[in-house]
Amino acid sequence: MIIEKVKVLLQAGTPVREGTWNGKEVECLNKHLFITSKPVVYLVNIGRDEYVKKKNKWLPKISEWIKNNGGGPMMPYSAEFEKEVLALAGSPDKEPRDKAAAELGAATMIHKIVTTGYRTLKLIHYFTSGTDEVKCWTLREGTKAPGAAGIIHTDFERGFICAEVMKFDDLERCGTELAVKDEGLHMQKGKEYEVCDGDIMFFKFNVTAKAAKIDKAEGKK
Numbered sequence: 001m002i003i004e005k006v007k008v009l010l011q012a013g014t015p016v017r018e019g020t021w022n023g024k025e026v027e028c029l030n031k032h033l034f035i036t037s038k039p040v041v042y043l044v045n046i047g048r049d050e051y052v053k054k055k056n057k058w059l060p061k062i063s064e065w066i067k068n069n070g071g072g073p074m075m076p077y078s079a080e081f082e083k084e085v086l087a088l089a090g091s092p093d094k095e096p097r098d099k100a101a102a103e104l105g106a107a108t109m110i111h112k113i114v115t116t117g118y119r120t121l122k123l124i125h126y127f128t129s130g131t132d133e134v135k136c137w138t139l140r141e142g143t144k145a146p147g148a149a150g151i152i153h154t155d156f157e158r159g160f161i162c163a164e165v166m167k168f169d170d171l172e173r174c175g176t177e178l179a180v181k182d183e184g185l186h187m188q189k190g191k192e193y194e195v196c197d198g199d200i201m202f203f204k205f206n207v208t209a210k211a212a213k214i215d216k217a218e219g220k221k
Contacts, residue, residue, distance in 0.1 A: 002025050002028050002029070003032075005019060005025075006019075006029075006032075006034065010036070015036035015037075015070055016029065016034045016036045016037035017036060017037050017038065017039055017040075022142070023140060023142070023143060023147060026140065036070075039072075039120040039121055039122075040070065040072040040120075041072060041073050041075065041113075041116055041117060041120050042062070042066055042072055042073065042074040042075065043075050043077060043113065044058075044059065044062055044074060044075065044076045044077070045077060045078065045079050046058075046059070046076055046077070046078055047078060047080065048078050048080040048081045048084070050078070051076065051077065051078035051081050051106060052078075052081065052104070052105045052106045054106075056076065059074075059076055062074065072120075073116055073120060075109060075112065075113060075116060076109075077109035077113065078109075081101075081104065081106065081108075082108060082109070082110060084104055085097055085100045085101045085104060085108050086100075088100035088103065088104065089101075094111060097110065097111075121140075122140055122141040122142075123138055123139070123140060123141065124138075124139060124140075124141050124195070124196070124197035124198075125137065125138055125139075125197060125198070126139065126148060126195050126196075126197075126198070126199040126200070126201050127168065127198075127199070127200045127201070128152070128200070128201060128202070128203075129200065137151050137152065138151075139151055139195060141197075142194055143194065143195050144191060144192060144193060144194055144195070145160065145162075145163045145189055145190070145191060145192075145193045145194075145195060145201075145203075146160040146191050148163075148195045148201065149163070149201075149203045149205065152203070155205065155207045156203050156205050157205075158205075158207055159205040159206045159207035159208075160191060160203065160204075160205050161204040161205055161206060162188050162189060162190055162203075162204050163188070163189045163190075163193065163201050163202065163203050163204070164186065164187070164188055164189075164201070164202040164204070165186075165187050165188075165189050165193070165199050165200070165201050165202075166180045166185060166186045166187070166199075166200050167185065167196070167198055167199060167200070168198040168199070168200055169198060170183070170185045171200060
């Protein structure tokens with residue numbers, strides 16, 4: 001069925017990446033490595049001075065070619081400029097890098113390149129936290145709560161009960177988890193919940209009962 005969908009797209013001259021695919025179908029596509037299934041971002045490396053002045057005679061022609069050949073984001077940047085920024089900033093962190101770039105006369109493109117890459121790949125993040133650490137997990141946009149839990153451990157997905165969810169923006173604004181709950185913004189979500197970028201999640205699961213049923217079916221004590 002998946003290969004038939006691919007065939008229809010290719011016969012119509014449409015890249016595989018422009019089809020509508022769910023998570024399981026993407027896993028299958030990844031095994032076949034179709035060239036046109038790959039998301040595309042065009043990074044155009046231009047001279048330092050051209051980047052600062054925002055002038056390059058080739059950019060309009062490159063943009064037109066991309067438009068006529070499948071499309072995709074085009075991002076002019078300068079490797080030479082970014083090297084200077086990093087040397088001046090002394091750190092890859094955002095704040096010193098932004099400050100150094102401003103002193104050199106233009107904005108750094110590194111942050112935008114990273115976020116564009118994630119957006120093109122349709123990737124988002126959610127967070128889990130405990131008493132001693134906070135972890136960030138990467139998943140595909142549209143993934144439902146059990147699938148997100150499975151990224152941590154397959155048992156979390158297999159025995160998924162529900163997920164307690166709050167938004168990072170709400171936590172940042174309210175200051176504490178208790179304050180988020182007081183505003184009614186701490187929610188319990190089930191199997192059909194689609195995880196959103198910036199969710200903070202606590203999963204409830206139980207695999208013991210399911211394991212017991214399997215053992216009984218196999219005649220184990």
